[in-house]
Amino acid sequence: MLRYIGKRLLMLIPVLLGISLVVIILIDITPGDPARMMLGTQATEEQVEQLREDLGLNDPIYVRYGRFLWNTINGDFGTSLMTKRPVADEMLLRLPYTLLLVSLSLVMSVIIGIPIGIYAATHQHTWRDSGVMFLSMICVSVPSFVFALLLIRLFGVKLQWLPLSGVESWRGWILPCVAMGLGLTALIARQMRSDLLEIIRQDYITTARAKGLSEGKVIYRHSLKNAAIPVIMVIGGVFGSSLGGSLIAEQIYSIPGMGDYIMKGLSNRDYPVIQSGILVISSMFALVILLVDVIFALVDPRIRSQYVSKKRGRMSKIAKETEEIQAV
Amino acid sequence: MQKKRKKSRLYEIWRQLRKNKLAVAALVVLVLLLLVAVFAPLLAPYPYDQLNAKLSFADASKEHLLGNDRLGRDILSRLIYGSRQSLSMGVVAVAIAATIGITIGAIAGFYGRWVDNLCMRLLDIYQAMPMFLLCVALAAILGPSLRNAIIALGVGTVPGYARIMRASILTVREKEYVEAARAIDASDANIILKHILPNAIGPLIVQITMGVGGCILAGSALSFIGLGVQPPLPEWGAMISDGRSYLREAPRLTIYPSICVMLSVLSCNLLGDGLRDALDPRLKN
Numbered sequence: 091m092l093r094y095i096g097k098r099l100l101m102l103i104p105v106l107l108g109i110s111l112v113v114i115i116l117i118d119i120t121p122g123d124p125a126r127m128m129l130g131t132q133a134t135e136e137q138v139e140q141l142r143e144d145l146g147l148n149d150p151i152y153v154r155y156g157r158f159l160w161n162t163i164n165g166d167f168g169t170s171l172m173t174k175r176p177v178a179d180e181m182l183l184r185l186p187y188t189l190l191l192v193s194l195s196l197v198m199s200v201i202i203g204i205p206i207g208i209y210a211a212t213h214q215h216t217w218r219d220s221g222v223m224f225l226s227m228i229c230v231s232v233p234s235f236v237f238a239l240l241l242i243r244l245f246g247v248k249l250q251w252l253p254l255s256g257v258e259s260w261r262g263w264i265l266p267c268v269a270m271g272l273g274l275t276a277l278i279a280r281q282m283r284s285d286l287l288e289i290i291r292q293d294y295i296t297t298a299r300a301k302g303l304s305e306g307k308v309i310y311r312h313s314l315k316n317a318a319i320p321v322i323m324v325i326g327g328v329f330g331s332s333l334g335g336s337l338i339a340e341q342i343y344s345i346p347g348m349g350d351y352i353m354k355g356l357s358n359r360d361y362p363v364i365q366s367g368i369l370v371i372s373s374m375f376a377l378v379i380l381l382v383d384v385i386f387a388l389v390d391p392r393i394r395s396q397y398v399s400k401k402r403g404r405m406s407k408i409a410k411e412t413e414e415i416q417a418v
Numbered sequence: 419m420q421k422k423r424k425k426s427r428l429y430e431i432w433r434q435l436r437k438n439k440l441a442v443a444a445l446v447v448l449v450l451l452l453l454v455a456v457f458a459p460l461l462a463p464y465p466y467d468q469l470n471a472k473l474s475f476a477d478a479s480k481e482h483l484l485g486n487d488r489l490g491r492d493i494l495s496r497l498i499y500g501s502r503q504s505l506s507m508g509v510v511a512v513a514i515a516a517t518i519g520i521t522i523g524a525i526a527g528f529y530g531r532w533v534d535n536l537c538m539r540l541l542d543i544y545q546a547m548p549m550f551l552l553c554v555a556l557a558a559i560l561g562p563s564l565r566n567a568i569i570a571l572g573v574g575t576v577p578g579y580a581r582i583m584r585a586s587i588l589t590v591r592e593k594e595y596v597e598a599a600r601a602i603d604a605s606d607a608n609i610i611l612k613h614i615l616p617n618a619i620g621p622l623i624v625q626i627t628m629g630v631g632g633c634i635l636a637g638s639a640l641s642f643i644g645l646g647v648q649p650p651l652p653e654w655g656a657m658i659s660d661g662r663s664y665l666r667e668a669p670r671l672t673i674y675p676s677i678c679v680m681l682s683v684l685s686c687n688l689l690g691d692g693l694r695d696a697l698d699p700r701l702k703n
Contacts, residue, residue, distance in 0.1 A: 105546045371548065375547070
C-alpha cells in the first residue's frame with residue numbers, strides 16, 4: 091500500500107512540473123506588460139524598462155521557469171506586483187476559505203445526494219424515480235451562479251433570514267454552500283442511482299435475493315459497497331470542478347478565498363499570483379484525486395491485491411485492467 | 419449498398435430514441451432554439467441595442483412581451499439575439515474540443531506504446547487543472563471576447579473527448595475487420611477514419627451532446643464574470659450578470675435569461691441521456 095502511495099506521489103511531480111510550464115508559457119504569450127500596468131501610463135519608457143529588468147521579465151523563458159521552480163521548491167512564491175505582499179502569506183490566509191467552502195458544499199452534497207440516489211434506484215420504474223431524476227437533471231442544468239442569485243433574492247432580500255454576502259458569521263456560509271452544493275448533490279445522486287442499478291443487475295445480487303435475504307440487506311450489505319466505488323471516483327472529480335466553481339461563488343458572496351485572489355491576479359496581470367495560485371489549486375486537486383485513489387484501493391480488494399503481493403498473479407492482472415477501464 | 423446500411427443504423431438509433439419521450443421533447447426544444455438563433459433578425463421584434471430611456475425597467479406590455487431592461491432595451495429581443503452567442507459558445511467550442519480530442523485519442527489509441535503513453539501523460543497534466551479554472555485563465559489571458567471565450571472553452575475541454583476516443587478505439591482496434599483492412603494494405607489514416615471511427619463513435623456522440631450543454635453552462639459563467647461576450651452584444655450569462663444589481667426591483671432581468679440557459683442545457687443533457695440508452699446494446703429489448 092505504501093509503495094502504491096509513494097508511486098503515485100512520484101507521478102505527481104511531472105504533472106506539477108508540466109502545469110507550471112504551461113502557466114509560464116501562457117503568461118509569456120499574454121499581451122500586456124505587467125511592468126507597464128504596475129507603473130501606470132505616466133511612467134517613462136526607461137522606468138518601465140528598469141522595472142522589467144528588476145523583475146527579471148527580460149530573461150528568456152527557460153531562465154524564468156527555472157527561477158520560478160527553484161523559488162517554489164524553497165517555499166518562496168514571490169511577491170504580488172499589485173499589493174507588494176508575499177504571495178505565500180496571502181495564500182495561507184485565503185486557502186482556508188476556499189477549502190472550507192468546497193468541502194462544506196461537498197459534504198452537503200454527499201450526505202443528501204447518496205440517499206437520494208439510493209431512493210431513486212430502489213424505486214426504479216415508478217414516478218418517484220423519474221420525478222427525483224428529472225428534478226436532479228434540472229439542478230445539473232442550472233448554472234450555480236443562478237442558484238446563488240436566486241438564494242440571495244429569496245433568503246437574503248425577501249425573507250431576510252441570512253446575510254447577502256460575507257462570511258463573518260457561520261450564517262454567511264449557508265447560502266454559498268447551498269448554491270454550490272445543489273448541482274453537486276444532483277450529480278452525485280445521479281451517479282449513485284446508475285451505479286446501484288448496474289450492481290443490482292449482477293448475478294451475485296440475484297443469488298443474495300434467491301437465498302432469501304431481505305431487500306434492505308441486499309441493498310445495504312451487498313450492493314452499496316460495490317456501487318460506492320464509482321461514486322467515490324466521481325466525488326474526486328467533483329471536488330475539482332467545485333474548486334473551479336468557487337471562483338464564481340467567491341465573487342458573488344464576497345468570500346476572500348483563492349478564487350477571488352486568482353481572479354484579481356488575472357485582471358491585473360499579477361503573474362506571481364496567477365502562477366502560484368493555479369499551481370496551488372492544481373496541487374490541491376491532484377492530492378484529492380490521489381486520496382480518492384488510495385481510498386479506492388483500500389475499499390476495492392481487486393486493486394489492493396495488486397500492491398500487497400509482489401507476484402503478478404492473474405488476479406492482479408484483472409485488477410489492473412479494471413483500474414484502467416475505470417480510469418477511462 | 420453502403421449508404422443503405424448507414425441509413426438503417428441511424429434509423430435504428432432514432433427508433434430507440436423515439437421511445438424516450440423526454441429525449442424527443444429535448445430534441446424538439448434544441449431544434450427550435452437553433453432555429454431561433456439562425457432566424458434571430460426575423461423573429462426579434464426590436465434590434466437588441468435599441469435604447470429607450472422612457473421604458474427603463476418597464477413591465478411586460480403588449481409591445482414588449484417580457485418588459486425592458488435598465489436602458490429600456492426589449493428583453494425578448496435580447497434573449498432571441500442572445501441565443502446566437504450562447505448557442506455558438508456551446509456548439510463551436512465543442513466542435514473545437516471534439517476535433518482536437520478525437521485526433522489525439524485516435525492517434526494514442528491506434529498507435530499505442532510510447533505514443534499512447536506520451537499522449538496520456540500530457541492529458542494527465544491537462545486534467546490536473548480544474549477545467550473551469552483553466553477556461554477562466556485562458557479567457558482572461560486571451561482577453562475577453564466571444565471568440566476568445568469559445569477558444570478557451572474549446573481548448574479547456576479537450577481531455578474528455580480524447581480519453582473516450584482512446585478507450586473506444588482500444589475496444590475495436592483488434593477486431594477482424596481492422597485486420598482485414600490492414601491486409602489489403604489500407605493506410606493508417608484510412609483505417610482510422612473509415613473503419614475504426616464509425617465503430618467507435620457511439621460513446622462520443624453522447625459526450626458531444628452533453629458537452630454542448632456543458633459548454634453553454636461554462637460559457638454563460640464566463641460571460642457572467644465578464645470574460646465572455648462584451649456589451650452591447652447580448653448573451654444569456656451576461657444578461658444575468660446585468661440583472662444581478664437589480665435583483666430586488668426587477669428579478670425578471672435575471673430569471674428570463676436563466677430559464678433560457680437552463681432550458682438549453684437541460685435539453686442537451688436529456689438528449690444525451692436518451693442517446694446513451696439508445697446506443698446501449700444491452701438495453702435493446
